[in-house]
Amino acid sequence: MGKYxxxxxxxxxxxxxxxxxxxxxxxxxxxxxxxxxxxDDRIIDNLLAGYAxxxxxxxxxxxxxxxxxxxxxxxxxxxxxxxxxxxxxLEFGPHxxxxxxxxxxxxxxxxxxxxxxRSKSAYKRAAGVYVLEVSQPQLFLEGNHRTGALLASYILxxxxxxxxxxxxxxxxAYFNPSTLIKYKHKKKFLDMQYYLKRYMKYFAEFLEExxxxxxxxxxxxxxxLK
Numbered sequence: 001m002g003k004y005x006x007x008x009x010x011x012x013x014x015x016x017x018x019x020x021x022x023x024x025x026x027x028x029x030x031x032x033x034x035x036x037x038x039x040d041d042r043i044i045d046n047l048l049a050g051y052a053x054x055x056x057x058x059x060x061x062x063x064x065x066x067x068x069x070x071x072x073x074x075x076x077x078x079x080x081x082x083x084x085x086x087x088x089x090l091e092f093g094p095h096x097x098x099x100x101x102x103x104x105x106x107x108x109x110x111x112x113x114x115x116x117x118r119s120k121s122a123y124k125r126a127a128g129v130y131v132l133e134v135s136q137p138q139l140f141l142e143g144n145h146r147t148g149a150l151l152a153s154y155i156l157x158x159x160x161x162x163x164x165x166x167x168x169x170x171x172x173a174y175f176n177p178s179t180l181i182k183y184k185h186k187k188k189f190l191d192m193q194y195y196l197k198r199y200m201k202y203f204a205e206f207l208e209e210x211x212x213x214x215x216x217x218x219x220x221x222x223x224x225l226k
Contacts, residue, residue, distance in 0.1 A: 007157050009055045010217045011048065014165050017215070018044045024168045031172055033179045043146075046083045050076055050150045051163070058157055065114040065129075073151065074103050077139075080146040099141050106139045109186070122159035126152035127203035131196055134178060136185040145178055152207065162216045170210045177202060 021028070022039040029036065037043070053076060063069045078096060082088045089096060110132050117125050130148040133139045140147060153163030166174065181199050184191040 006219050007160055007162075007216045008058055008219050009051050009153070009157060009163055010215050011051060011055065013214045014051050014163070015044070015048055017165050017167050018047060021166050021168050021171055024171075028168065028171050028175075033176045036175065042083075043080075046080050047146060047150075049084055050079045050146070051153065053079055054150050054154045054157070054163070057154060064151070064154060065111055067111065070107050070111060073107065073147070074100060076150050077103070077143050077147045080143045080150070095141065102137075102141055103139060106137060110139065121204070122156050122161050123204040123208045124200070126155040126164070126207055127200045129155065130203055131181055131200045132186060134181045135191070135196055136183070137187070138182070144182075156207065156211075157216060162211045162213050164207055164210075165212065165215045167210075167212070170206075173206060173210070177206075 018039065022044060025038050029038075053072075057064065057072055062072060064072055077099065078089065082092055082096075110129060113132060114125065114129060117128060120128075130152050133148045133151070134144050138144045149164050149166070153165070157163050177199060181196070184195045184199070186192050186196060
């Protein structure tokens, strides 16, 4: 019998890809619909810490999309913005408090949507969560795109697919639609039933077409070795 396969994140390959985007960011930004904050070392370090946190969540078999598990979604946002340094978090205490209040108002819709779509493909679920988070009203005060990329990666890898990782090849196809999504409102009927559904379809196809197996690693559970 074949061994049961589980996958985790290849953090070294992810780091190399983000650094590659950083080196090419000036050129890429010339074709972006909106000026974006450059990928400086702090942003990359925090993103890598976020990917490592996702990796641990997968190791611990945490279900993020439950009321209890959703605390980890909030933590992912704290990580992409502040990293793991408690001193930095203390400095941003008021911002973190407001973020938690905003999160508590918005997470219910995403959890309900995800529960309804659990039977759909990982690509569709990852795309839907991303679009719902980034569209208005956004789930967090800041860092929605980065947190959304981490949530998409969690959904994909949990299903055996490679995580979503920014590359210089997929950057524009990711950034430009994300900019447009930011200005659509999920509580407006036309936006939700037409525009956001189109973006969900787009990102589901994008995630599938740009998946890269170098960003995942195979692990064999101990009980599979018996």
